[in-house]
Amino acid sequence: MPRESYIWSLSNPNFPIYTLSPPSPLCTMAFNHKNSDIVVGGSYNGSLSFFDIRQGDSDGVVRPVKTTILEKSHHDPVYDVYWLTLGKTGSECVSSSTDGQLLWWDKNAAEMVPTEKVLLQEKVPSELTGELKEKILGGTALEYNSDAGPLKYLVGTEQGYILQANKRKTIEITQRFGVESGKHHGPIYSLWRNPSHVKYFLSVGDWSAKIWSEELKSPIMQTRYHSAYLTDGCWSQTRCGLFFLTRIDGFLDVWDFFYRQNEVAYSQKISDSPLTSISVNGSMAAIGDAEGTVSIMQLCRPLFEQSSKEKEVMQQIFEREFRREKNLEVMKKQLNDQKPAKKEKNPEKAAKEKEDKLKEKLNEIDEKFFEHVADEQ
Incomplete structure (x- = not known):
């Protein structure tokens, strides 16, 4: 597995402007929101590396200025990392991994060990018997948006559930999504809050994408099952009713819930290799594939220009679907209450x-x- 990660400029697509050289291959990285010269990367060996691209050599090779202590880091690959918007320094970040830990870090700390941690250990239904059993859930996706609350964290797990953590004096798991119904049938690869309505968020996993509300434990909307496995996705940052999905067969799907919720609005073949990641900024979309190629797409105007009433209409659609799911949940609870209680059998x-x-x-x-x-x- 190659260790290098690259930073590119659109003005020179043939050669990277910087080459990040960590001690272990990076699985995820994020630019600091206050200083774009600072980059944090989560590694395959579970550690985090901090880079300052101003300190690269003449060939553009940048080595870490700090790396977390391996024994105190994650025990599995780091699949997501976010810089926190709390505080004036902008030096804190949070990382998730399939070892079941959420770890908080401070780049400016004297010793590179976690400042706080929480283990994602929950009671979930057994696949064989359906009985609730204590299990450590591995984190595969992380979402942090200070507009929804500077202390709220959403974690997507490899078991298909979503957890919401709240970090106050102590770190608590305050909400669990999909435990009773609606979970993904595999790892969750992407979690994104809606840019205009942060109470609602998108999850991508198995063959479908689902939209959830913070106030309900089951999804309020979802796409039909695609013919190919989904690998990543994100909301448009300019249109609150539109989101992008990447597929394992090399196609990019665009869903526009502002116009219709039952069909893909646009589908485009990007690569002969499986697509692995996507990032959208305004009218540009960067899409990575399994062969290491990054494709830059120029989006047409309808895919990034928001109509005058889209924000209000999407709010109404989300609220309508939320009420419908809420009513169904109440009816289901009433029916279960009316059923005669089953006699408990002696286990022996x-x-x-x-x-x-x-x-x-x-x-x-x-x-x-x-x-x-x-x-x-």
């Missing part, structure tokens, strides 16, 4: 009955087998 008796049924079935198979052998003779 239930296990004995299951064993007896299995023995009976095996005896029946044995009898059929010997009858078949006897007939052939």
Whole structure:
């Protein structure tokens, strides 16, 4: 696996202007919001590296100015990292990993160890029995937007659930999405709050994208299942009703919920390789694929110019779908309350009955087998 990561300029697409050389390959990176010369990268070995691109050599190679202590870092690859907008220094960041930890860091700290941490350990239904069991959930996507609350963090997990953490005096998991219904059937690769209505957020995983409300545990809207696995996605930063999805078959899909919610608005083949990531800024979209190629797309005007009433109409659509899901949830609860309570079986008796049924079935198979052998003779 190559260690280098590149920073490019649109004026020179053939050669990178900077080459980041970390101790381990980067899985994610983010520019500091207060000083764009500072970059943090999350590595495959679980550590974080901080770069100052002003300190590169004559060839443009930039090595880390600081790297977190490996033993105190994540134990799995770091899949997402965000700079925090709290404080005046802008030196704090948060990272997530499939080891189940959320770790907070300060670039200016004397010792590069986490300032705070939380383990994403929750009771979730077992896939076999449906019983709630304690399990560590690995973080695959992270979303932090200070407009929704400077202390709120959304974490998408490799089990398909979404957790909301609140960092006050202590760090608490305040909301769990998809535990009862609506979870993704695989890892969540992307989480994005809507740029105009931050209470609503987009999740991308398996073959679909889903829209959630902070006030409801199940999704309020979702796309149809695509023919190919989805790998990434994001909202348009200028149009609150439009979002982009990348697919494993090399296609880019554009959904425009302002006009219609049941069909893709636009689909474009970008690469023969699986697409892996996307970032949109105004009228430009950067799309990465599995071969290491970054494609820059110039978007047409309808894909980035917002109409005068789009913000209000999308607010109404989100609220309508929220009320509908809320009413369905209330009705379901009422129906469950009306059902007679099931008598709890003795666990030992239930296990004995299951064993007896299995023995009976095996005896029946044995009898059929010997009858078949006897007939052939």
